[in-house]
Every structure is written in C-alpha cells, then in structure tokens.
Amino acid sequence: MRFSLVAAGLLGFAITHPVEKRQALPPVDSMTDESILQLALYLEHLELVLYTSGYENFSDTEYTAAGFPAGFRENVGVIASHEATHAATISSILEAAGYSPVPPCTYKFPYDSPTSFVNLANMITSVGIGAYLGGAQNLTDDPTLLTAASSILTVEARHDSYLRAGVGGSPFPTAFDTALTGVYAYNLAQMFIK
Template identity: 40%
Template sequence: MLFAAAGIVKAAPLERRADAYTDLDILNYALTLEHLEDTFYRQGLEKFSAEDFKSCDLDETVYDRFKAISQHETTHVAFLTSAIKAAGGSPVPQCEYKFGYTDVQGFVALAQLLERTGVSAYDGANQYIMNPAYRTAAATIVTVEARHSAFLNSITNRSPFPYAFDTPLSLNEVITLAGGLISSCPYDVGIKPYNTLTVTTTSEKKDKLKLSYPNSNDNQYAYFLWGSNTTSTQIGSNGEIEVPKEITAGDVYIIVTSDNSPPSDSNIVAGPAYYSVPANW
C-alpha cells in the first residue's frame, strides 16, 4: 500500500502559487506533524505496557489499538518521505519533543489532542493543495486520523462524533498548538506560530475559564470554534470568560482576537488552545 500510494504522487509536478505555499511545502508541513505523532506513540508504547493500560481500566484491546495507531503514523511518515523525495524535495527530519505526560491517563489525553489537531490540520491545509493526486493522498490520511480521534474519544466515554463537521485550522494555528510540544528543531518550519494561550477552569462546572496570554488588554475577544460553528465573547479585565451556552459537550478551540471579527492573521492575539467541554456542564 505504501509504495502504491507513493506512486500516485511520484510524477506530479510541483506548482508555485501566489500565496507562496507550494504543494511540496504542504507535504513537508504534513510530515512535520506526522513525525510528531509517530514519535509520540513510539515513545509512549515503549514507556507503558499492556498491564499499565489495564491498571487504568483500559483492556488489552485498547493497548493493541494504540499499537495499530502507532504503526499507522510510522507508515504516514514513510509515505510522505517517499512522496517528497519522488517530487524532488528534501523531507524534513523529526524534531526533539517535550510531551510531558507521566502516566497512561496523560498519554491518552495527549493522544486525543494530537489526533483531533491532526484532523483539523489536514482539513485546513487541503485548500492549498493544487495537484489532485496530492489532495487525494491527503484525504486518505485524514480519514484514518479521524478514525483514530473517534476511537480515542470513545474509550474515555466521549462522543466519537460530536459534530456534523470537523473544524479546519490554518497552518499557523496548527503550528501554534504543536509548538508547545517541540523543544527544538534542526530546521525552520517556516510557519509563524501565534502567542501561546493557556486555558484554566475557574468553576466546578467548568463553564468559567481564565485565559492567560501575552499582550492582553480590556478590548479583546475569545473566539470559540467547534464543528463548523464559531461564536465569541468579550474577555473580562481579569482574563475570565464563560463558555457560551450554545456549545454542547465536545472539543472546542479557543482563539483570542483583537476585535470582534472572525480570527485571521491580522487580528489573532493568541491561540488557539484546546478545551474539552464536559458532558454534564
């Protein structure tokens, strides 16, 4: 399957467009993210055993599924590497990472974030892919990433498909999320991250949040992205906000903007940050 897929894109010429992203840029962007996921799963499965999973009420089947996900990510890295070389490019190497988990629960929680972000990354980058063969290849990866995300949600008693649509993120937004897990890189990713946004809960129901980020002031807004929906709320002087009532349980991204208009490169102050709205809030 790997070599057949590589053959799809082998002879495809690269095209430069006015927005400065070539198809090769997008392939290396995808490889940057796949390296991160591949390393994450390999390190986690070296650290934790099936018995460790069982001690957290996750049976051996779950552990086996994690091994399968790890194999998928390794295959994605190999495929993208081959495709980039076949197109005459230089595949980016892996970076050094700081995942920060200390137990199985933390490993599973971070896996959920990585897979969810992976889906948003491919969805957001699709618009820049000009060659139909590359676009098809990316689509065959993102559907698998979405299955990973659904599985990881289901084992923690969350909806495997909370919304009718997924949430695309821009390249800058994804690199902002991924950047917090990268300690150093032997190359310049070439994509500017936004300021880091930290979200903490301030109420038992988890419907009130505190946002921490650089360059805060009293005239900024928190934009919530979930599914294909967006809504905003003005940020209080102490950085506190309430989760809008129209958001039901599920994954959301929060972005701080300098005005009450949809997030764009011209008005994003910080973020995105990931937040999971609990089912009983």
C-alpha cells in the same frame, strides 16, 4: 436470499479489512503543495514519536488498570505503525519531487499515565486532522495529491475516534471538524518540541 448473504459477507469483510491500494506517488506541483506536505510530515513525525512512546512507556496491565479495554495498548502500537507509514509516504512524495523532507525533532510530552497520554494524543491528533482539513483546500493542483492526503485524513479520524472512545468521550462529538491554518497547527505542535 443468497445475494443478500453474499453482500452482507462482503460488507463485513470491507468493514474489518479496508482496502489499501498503493499507487504511483502523486506529483508536488507547487510551493504550496510542498509547504502543506512539509507541515503534514512535521505533524506525522510528532505523532509517530508520541504513539511509540505511549506504546513503550506503559504495559497492558497499566492501560487496563487505568480503565482502558483489553488490547488498547496493542492498538496504540498499530496507530504508531500507521504514523510511521504516513511519515514514510509523505517523505517519499517530497523526495520524488526533489524536496528534502523535514526531519523529526526532539519532543517532550507532558503525560505520566495512560490516561494523560491518551488525552494528549487525542488533542494532538485533533490538531493533525484540522491541519489536513485546512491544507486540503489548497491542494488543488493535482487531484491525486488531494486523494493521497484525504486517505491519510480518514485514518487519522479513525485514530481520533478510538482515542475519544477510550477515555469515555464521544467518538464523534460534532457534525463537522474544524480546519486549521498551517500557522495555527504548527504553533500548537511547537509546544512539544524541545
């Protein structure tokens, strides 16, 4: 009985406090790796600005009035901080390999309410997830790099689930996500670049 109580306590801690482990930066062993990472960074910059604006442009009261649960705006801010960490990490990986990371762009986002922001964020995050999936099949030079990208992908999937639940959608609408080619993901994101 004591073991199961301890195990249950550890499981509860693991669920509420995922392990975050920092390791040495993975190598970028090919132009394919670099191209995939540059696209990932391009999308992370876009998401960072999107989530930051969704946090800054609406108050807690506006989110609540739109039907979102208490604390939703705060979690949008947490997502923005995750995107900042993702962008900084990918930039560091590229710089350590001798590449110049793509800079952020100037963006335009077509939303005017918390609900239209969350619907847009859900769509953009889904594109990011598809791009990570599509790129993963080509990150085969070094398993460390694949693991680094996969660890970002799982967090992006949590963001997506949170957004979907926030607008009353299923947090897990399908058994599989769709992988996107780099060109397709890039072109979808282009519509938000000024």
